[in-house]
Amino acid sequence: MAAFLLDVDTGIDDALALVYLAALPDTEFAAVTASPGNVDADQVARNTLALLELCGRPDVEVAIGARAPLSIPLLTTPETHGPQGIGHAVLPEPQGRLSPRNAVDLWIEKARGRPGELTALITAPLTNFALALRQEPDLPELLAGVVIMGGSFYYQGNTTPTAEWNTHVDPHAAKEVYAAYRGRPVDRLPVVCSLDTTERMELRPEHLRLLAEAAGASVPELVLPEQPEGQRSTSDNIVIRHLSDALRFYFEFHRLYDQGYLAHVHDFFAAGVAAGTLEYSARPATVDVEADSPLLAGTTVADFRGLWGFPPNARIVTDNNPAQAFTELVSTVGRLARERG
Numbered sequence: 001m002a003a004f005l006l007d008v009d010t011g012i013d014d015a016l017a018l019v020y021l022a023a024l025p026d027t028e029f030a031a032v033t034a035s036p037g038n039v040d041a042d043q044v045a046r047n048t049l050a051l052l053e054l055c056g057r058p059d060v061e062v063a064i065g066a067r068a069p070l071s072i073p074l075l076t077t078p079e080t081h082g083p084q085g086i087g088h089a090v091l092p093e094p095q096g097r098l099s100p101r102n103a104v105d106l107w108i109e110k111a112r113g114r115p116g117e118l119t120a121l122i123t124a125p126l127t128n129f130a131l132a133l134r135q136e137p138d139l140p141e142l143l144a145g146v147v148i149m150g151g152s153f154y155y156q157g158n159t160t161p162t163a164e165w166n167t168h169v170d171p172h173a174a175k176e177v178y179a180a181y182r183g184r185p186v187d188r189l190p191v192v193c194s195l196d197t198t199e200r201m202e203l204r205p206e207h208l209r210l211l212a213e214a215a216g217a218s219v220p221e222l223v224l225p226e227q228p229e230g231q232r233s234t235s236d237n238i239v240i241r242h243l244s245d246a247l248r249f250y251f252e253f254h255r256l257y258d259q260g261y262l263a264h265v266h267d268f269f270a271a272g273v274a275a276g277t278l279e280y281s282a283r284p285a286t287v288d289v290e291a292d293s294p295l296l297a298g299t300t301v302a303d304f305r306g307l308w309g310f311p312p313n314a315r316i317v318t319d320n321n322p323a324q325a326f327t328e329l330v331s332t333v334g335r336l337a338r339e340r341g
């Protein structure tokens with residue numbers, strides 16, 4: 001049984017990551033915490049609770065920690081993920097309640113209670129994780145592993161020409177996190193899924209069609225570029241309907257930026273790395289973050305050659321296999337969608 005501690009800013013691709021992990025056999029969510037990022041923390045928590053309920057995981061503890069980045073005001077991105085963070089999807093109001101606990105305390109309590117058992121996955125700005133590392137510097141030893149979606153190394157940014165969104169929202173937190181890993185053994189270092197490889201994960205309408213087929217939906221799921229923007233899915237399968245409405249928005253957003261009618265599903269890839277189900281390779285590097293320069297805020301730099309003279313503090317994913325990833329997504333999420341009807 002794989003057990004996860006998640007920190008998310010749900011978010012269309014965070015949603016896909018959650019649904020994918022929930023669909024895997026024998027996965028446990030020790031807790032899922034909400035970071036402000038794509039939308040504010042309260043909306044992230046609502047989306048997360050609703051999605052977990054949709055996937056048949058109503059009992060997972062969902063908590064909020066920080067409500068803003070460490071040192072700068074919060075920036076959200078309704079143009080990328082829609083006003084509610086979930087594209088065109090309108091999720092049912094969650095029945096369950098938000099945990100009264102603070103996300104950072106919850107992470108520490110869970111990690112201390114189950115040393116070496118929990119894999120952490122962060123698909124959001126690193127604010128909560130930086131706060132957790134301040135409070136419990138032994139967190140890297142307590143966790144079984146850490147996977148981070150963030151950064152852009154030898155690749156252009158998606159928020160500024162050099163910065164990736166999660167790191168750009170809270171560059172000070174990211175800088176603290178990488179500093180906290182300096183000098184740790186290589187097998188303890190976070191695995192970092194940056195835009196260099198997450199932008200290879202191009203989910204297309206064809207994948208949605210295959211997913212609906214795997215789910216046994218009675219009508220083919222045809223999301224087409226010529227259809228009016230915002231057209232809603234009529235699928236009889238509730239999981240497919242919500243995923244399709246969410247992803248259509250992401251297709252429209254990527255097309256607006258001349259990337260094609262497709263969606264870069266960054267967080268889904270990071271989830272598969274955390275679960276050990278998706279193929280990838282990684283290389284140790286020393287990572288630092290530019291936090292304060294107006295020109296380069298949120299820019300991540302990787303030293304693969306030891307030119308700075310510091311030991312590695314991260315393992316950066318350098319290769320992955322999109323075809324394998326989408327085959328895995330279709331069969332795993334298809335099975336869950338079929339069960340949930």
Ligand code: BDR
Pocket residue numbers: 011012013014038077080123124149158164165166266267
């Ligand atoms: C990251 O930014 C967010 O908008 C996505 O959910 C993903 O985590 C990609 O840069």
Ligand code: CA
Pocket residue numbers: 008009010011013014038123124267
């Ligand atoms: Ca995210």
